[in-house]
Amino acid sequence: MVLQQKPARAVVWGYGEVGAVVTVTLGLGVDIISSTTVDINGDVGIWKVVLDPMDYGGPYNLIAQQNIKGEITSIHLEDVLFGDVWICAGQSNMVLTVSAIFNASQELAKASDYPFIRLFSTARETSETELLDLPSVSLEWSIPTPENLGHSDLTYFSAVCWIFGRHLAEKLKYPIGLVESVWGGTAVETWSSKTALSTCGLSEVPKEWPQSCSDITASHYRQCGYSKLWNSMIHPLLNMTIKGAIWYQGEHNIVLSPNLYNCTFPALIQDWRRSFHEGSLGQTDLNFPFGFVQLSTFSKNSPNANVPLIRWHQTADYGYAPNPKMPNTFMAVAMDLGDETSPHGSIHPRDKATVAYRLYLGAQAIAYGERRVPFQGPFPETIDVSYTSSYMNITYNQELLVTHISDHIFEVFCSTGIVVTGNSQYTWVPAPAQASSSNVVMVSFKGCSHIAAVRYAWSDWPCEYKACPIYSVHEGLPAPVFVKYI
Structure with a gap:
């Protein structure tokens, strides 16, 4: 088995007779690394020992020995890392x-x-x-x-x-x-x-x-x-x-x-x-x-x-x-x-x-603090809307690797009529898009008098195998689905 290395301390537990004493010994070959003794109290018969913090490595031997009224039984585990x-x-x-x-x-x-x-x-x-x-x-x-x-x-x-x-x-x-x-x-x-x-x-x-x-x-x-x-x-x-x-x-x-x-x-x-x-x-x-x-x-x-x-x-x-x-x-x-x-x-x-x-x-x-390792796909940072030109610029938080953007993978929540607060009809419609710089995608919404939101890849099967339109330059990680209300 593998037990957790330091700085945490591995926990070992088991079952025994209530009233017994259990000694847990960790050894490396013939050398004893640590030994811990615990009484079995309560009515369930469970004992639990926290081992000393250990560097990675092994193999170690782990022995749990129970002593109740002089009668000794033990369990030996080998090849513990x-x-x-x-x-x-x-x-x-x-x-x-x-x-x-x-x-x-x-x-x-x-x-x-x-x-x-x-x-x-x-x-x-x-x-x-x-x-x-x-x-x-x-x-x-x-x-x-x-x-x-x-x-x-x-x-x-x-x-x-x-x-x-x-x-x-x-x-x-x-x-x-x-x-x-x-x-x-x-x-x-x-x-x-x-x-x-x-x-x-x-x-x-x-x-x-x-x-x-x-x-x-x-x-x-x-x-x-x-x-x-x-x-x-x-x-x-x-x-x-x-x-x-x-x-x-x-x-x-x-x-x-x-x-x-x-x-x-x-x-x-x-x-x-x-x-x-x-x-x-x-x-x-x-x-x-x-x-x-x-x-x-x-x-x-x-x-x-x-x-x-x-x-x-x-x-x-x-x-x-x-x-x-x-x-x-x-x-x-x-x-x-x-x-x-x-x-x-x-x-x-x-x-x-x-x-x-x-x-x-x-x-x-x-988990391991390698902060320079890219692990997230691109995600929108800001969205700027121009009703005069009927487009929006979506600025991502990193440089993009962009392939052909289909006309349906971006959608806008579109109203085609007069916008009246609380009384406007909106529907999701496909919105053509194209990359306009290294980290900006321009999305068109012609025919919409107002848009309330934009979303990306909002479908069950948004693209073919490893062929979504937007990835990160580093590690080629796909941009995740998003919906942004404007």
Whole structure:
């Protein structure tokens, strides 16, 4: 396994007899590095030890020895490393394994090159109440192999999680632990605690929600009920000291409570941070870095109007991350990675390598303080409107790499009649646009007597594969969806 390195202190916990004394010893070969003793109190029989802060490296031996009335039992763990531990969570696009992506055979062949990455995957279980331990485990702590990286398309191990961790290991040159807790077709409400949901006014599960995680449609959507995966697949992990988390979820909320996602998702992040901080006795940072994937595409021929809405809500309606409601977050834009012929369905694009790399750039900047690493696509800074010439200049916050701009990817909220406050009729209409300088796009709105807003890429499938019109010059990161009211 991998335990969290300093400056944080790793937490080790387990079960024993009430009234016993447990001694936890960390050793390197025959040398004892540290030894900590704790009494088992209370009525549950859980003990918890905070290890001394450790530099990255290993392998160490970890021994937990219980002494109750002179009777001694012990558990020995070997090949324990210290490095950074990341949680990877979400639904099916995070579930999709390495065997299911583009260039899978090449990626699987790299597995043996990374013996200092360690993998762990929880099993898919639900619970009505918050559990202290995982009901079961899909993949015990393991060294990466082609078999456990590509076990099956929707079992383990997550391609996004693996490639993200691989990039980190290559850059940082120390061990990385990856903890996967995922279930396809699940809503954000299922992964949220009751405390988090209450901040968004959610207390009772809607009657239309089935109360089990059985398949309910041909597209394998599951509605497991509020908090049921939080209870069984996140709450048992809270004692862990972690570096951060990455998240790929939101597709299910296209059809379930889409208008609440700008509250439920930020609330989940805030609640996970507080819970991991408290569960680890303050060792996990209260503001630990949290990365997420903005939704890719859903359907090209039958587009869903809620897809761009969820993309917008994923940023708490700011359009970018980090932002005032979501500090210390980073986002990988994926709307340019549509994969219409994916054998897993077009909602599951196979280019997970690009997704993971964009997340990795965000982690470099936010989690590891590499402030010169570009990790955000271009975003509007100012909008200047000229009614005399019927155009607006949108000035972006960085230099643009602009290809052909289609006549429909920009839209304006247009009124063609006389503007009367509170009585004007506005409709969204396509607006031709062109680059007018290195960081300015000029959008025309001829025929509109007044415009109330402008938006970009507000559609399910806004462009073809890696062919959106606006990218950053550095790293070629796509400009995210936005809507700006004027």
